[in-house]
Amino acid sequence: MGVTAENGSSPAERTLKFLIYGRTGWIGGLLGKICGAQGISFEYASGRLENRVQIEQDVEKAKPTHVFNAAGVTGRPNVDWCESHKVETIRANVVGTLTLADVCRERGVILVNYATGCIFEYDEKHPIGSGIGFKEEDTPNFIGSFYSKTKAMVEELLKNYENVCTLRVRMPISSDLSNPRNFITKITRYEKVVNIPNSMTILDELLPISIEMAKRNLTGIWNFTNPGAVSHNEILEMYREYINPNFSWKNFTLEEQAKVIVAPRSNNELDTTKLEKEFPQLLSIKESLIQYVFKPNQKGSA
Template identity: 70%
Template structure:
């Protein structure tokens, strides 16, 4: 694959500069001292994409653009055309333009395109591999993401990373999976694969440098349940914290679209990064131990979020 800027120094171009993952990528690249730029083009505008590529001459494109919906993916159920435009057409447009120019593209997709079933039972330890076909289309968001993954895998220049229930250290950040569940009085209790971004995002930059392609389950090894996470929160942050559980059927009454629950196989990513921590160990190292130093501040903020 060609080095677009004519030398061996990687030059990254981020699409989705105003998004959550796009912002975190900027921080990570800055920490690494890497050369990067922020794209201005909207993904639906092919001419604008070409203009950005010609202006910045990247060797690597990081695509963190798209819509997930606010406050959650239920938004996509009533904004289907916007979802198609950003998450299907736009993503493929960028991949196609990059492929024409021999530029490696990393696409931050989703692993929320699978769910437990008779072949992959809960607690069986059997995870969905990169080669498995998506079996969850319960939400329009997941439906579109599955279509995109199936199409984009034909591009030889693209690495698709299946992100799941992303987590950061900031326990008051609204898009953090842990923040979402500590806000609620009731949660479901199902083990899931999850992505601890402080550990994994820097690895995605290294994956781009290695020019890995195809699909990668982008999660920490193993699964962890909602209750296990809340027990860690209780142990490290707030001993008085309490919650209760409800069933998937009860949850369905308060959400518009079903949610994906699954375990993803991590053999490929562990092969590239043997040092990758298990989901529980990663949560302790990157989230709970750092936050234990400021637990009073966090407790006050969480109680305010919960209206207590």
């Protein structure tokens, strides 16, 4: 769909100008670096998501062609935080995101919203290892954590906004293995890990694609992961092969994991057919891990 700007021209006909929410966040910071490298004009928003007046001021001042939302609450150190901070989670993840979408719609601006795919869990129709992934139009079936509940709620409501591009990110990974938000960094530091195949998002490959999606004015829901699934053990085996030959780890079961976490975690595979049709060059999860994460970090690599 083409969203028309107030001056009558479509965003594609004007010089790109991005407004990014999430300056201090991981994805928000990476987006700024990519825009800088591509020579795309951008600025970070200063307003709070839940404050409509501040958002309106941000958009009015920046006059963006597109807004990127990489803000919100995931919880520190993990999503268990959301279980005891429910109002704060709602305020940012539901109220804030909807307010931003609404302000953008009023001004004919596309909102690219980095959402989550952690709203599904394997079931009888989507068994582990089957390769049958959840599609964009499937109804979320995971309500184990309050974080996931809020994300499923806001995704359902955002379907009514024709100016929103919802990107379902899962277990994000980047080439920066020092970043504590990086899924690989997390599991290498855990005492024990479960071993379940999951869809995951390699940010080094997919964030530039999200910028290209904005350039194409794409909207709607997109499973924003690399094709296929990869297990915790497979990633740690790659880590041992490319990064640390002495690395070792221990596994435990979901039942054992449940004893040390507050809220259950989502495990699923997402169907990426829609994204692959739009971007045929997209690498499978294992290929992307090697090319974008492990080879650049391999000892002796440039």
